[in-house]
């Protein structure tokens with residue numbers, strides 16, 4: 003489902019008429035080679051499209067206006083091959099509403115001391131041009147990204163690639179639509195928030211539905227559809243019957259299959275790419291959605307429990323940024339406090355994202371201590387190891403705040419035969435006591451999104467684009 007429509011980035015090269023036609027032909031030739039090489043390298047997640055040389059204010063303004071208008075253009079990358087007087091850039095830059103990256107690079111990597119003359123200097127004066135152009139972006143308060151280094155260097159290409167993912171996620175943020183099946187969990191504070199402000203600031207549409215609207219779609223799912231999906235479960239997952247009779251077990255799993263098909267249908271009909279559930283609001287449902295939610299998470303839907311639409315939207319946003327790899331909704335559950343082993347066990351009642359699984363998930367049916375419904379089926383697995391970033395958004399009454407903590411995930415070493423949920427373990431940076439203290443003091447929530455494929459810098463780049471206050475713990 004993780005559908006992001008076709009995107010591209012426009013590459014705009016700054017120069018001016020002063021150096022003559024021959025110099026401009028060289029600028030164009032170098033720009034073509036740069037774009038062709040970067041596109042062919044396949045190291046960028048989206049293609050670059052070279053636009054005409056930015057040598058007049060009118061040309062620059064036209065390019066930026068066109069970029070705003072075209073949905074497929076996710077952002078602009080600029081490069082100053084020569085000096086390019088910055089007053090020419092004011093009108094276009096002010097109009098530009100898409101993310102902007104200033105690539106501070108130069109065509110040649112080294113200075114050719116044996117042959118360098120004034121013609122060469124005039125043609126290759128990126129150091130000069132970068133400062134003139136950078137000044138106007140700074141003065142305009144443009145929240146642009148600056149990437150510095152030779153354009154063939156791996157770290158430069160990686161920085162551009164990371165920024166492209168942020169730019170696409172930022173654009174897609176304005177296509178995030180969350181369906182809330184039921185309201186927020188009663189009495190819980192951190193899952194609340196100002197939906198109007200969230201739509202103004204981040205573009206999120208958050209719609210409530212009474213649970214009966216969903217139940218009627220779930221009830222209309224046919225037995226044939228359920229059997230076909232059950233066969234798919236059999237191919238993908240291990241089945242663990244536990245103390246259940248096999249027939250009873252299968253019946254419980256098929257309730258989740260019915261929910262999965264019904265929820266997907268409901269979300270597709272309304273063009274929703276994220277949703278919430280609430281175990282307090284299950285009228286007409288046989289089970290709290292568990293396995294069904296996990297399957298939709300794996301497809302790229304944003305999700306959070308207990309009506310937490312903010313975290314569901316952040317989940318969707320980060321899934322777009324991470325190409326739906328190793329990214330999902332999470333909840334801080336239980337501390338490991340033994341000296342030298344301090345960590346936090348992450349999980350949820352059932353809804354842990356299978357994109358984080360290190361092993362083949364197994365389906366388990368188990369009672370749920372909350373919710374007053376029949377024993378629900380869920381996917382159980384262990385989480386992957388690696389360095390990651392965990393993010394939580396909270397409404398502080400006057401503004402939204404984003405908490406970011408760098409974490410180090412590790413695989414559990416000991417089995418937990420009585421734990422009927424997926425588990426993810428991590429150590430927090432800079433250290434357990436300082437990290438946990440900072441998180442709590444800053445008001446970070448218990449619902450988060452974790453990703454092994456996103457960097458703190460990417461999160462902060464997005465936060466700057468939407469004017470979001472951040473607290474970073476690392």
Ligand code: MN
Pocket residue numbers: 307308333350449
């Ligand atoms: Mn929760």
